[in-house]
Amino acid sequence: MWRLRDGAHPVLTEEGGAILNERTGRWSYLTPTASAAVMLLLASTSEQQAADRFAERYGIPCKQATADVRTVADALIAQSLAHDGPEPAQRPRRRWRR
Numbered sequence: 001m002w003r004l005r006d007g008a009h010p011v012l013t014e015e016g017g018a019i020l021n022e023r024t025g026r027w028s029y030l031t032p033t034a035s036a037a038v039m040l041l042l043a044s045t046s047e048q049q050a051a052d053r054f055a056e057r058y059g060i061p062c063k064q065a066t067a068d069v070r071t072v073a074d075a076l077i078a079q080s081l082a083h084d085g086p087e088p089a090q091r092p093r094r095r096w097r098r
Contacts, residue, residue: 001085002041002050002073008081012039019081028079030072033058037072047073 004010007022017035018027030038037054044050047069055065076082 001045002047002082004042004076004082005080010038010042019076021079021081023080028076028081033068034072037069038076041069041073 004019009020009022011018011020012030012035014032014036016032017030017038019030019038020027036057037050040050040053040057041047044053048066051066051069052062054060054069055062058065060068073082073084077084
């Protein structure tokens with residue numbers, strides 16, 4: 001199941017949104033349709049269910065909706081803001097030495 005990673009904090013609205021990566025301190029800004037895709041992914045039990053809802057919402061073919069939702073999901077996975085499946089193990093953080 002697609003999920004945001006621990007440390008990724010979404011601020012999502014119908015007009016767009018952003019996701020804060022707590023580890024880097026950087027924001028990833030989303031278009032309104034990308035924000036809708038993320039909200040549907042988070043509210044659905046599967047990526048296909050999110051794509052079906054996306055198709056219904058925007059009145060587009062299911063094949064196009066599936067591709068659009070997958071593109072958003074893949075982009076957030078590539079930015080280490082989300083993951084597919086169980087939460088990946090985190091590397092231990094290094095501490096400063098004096």
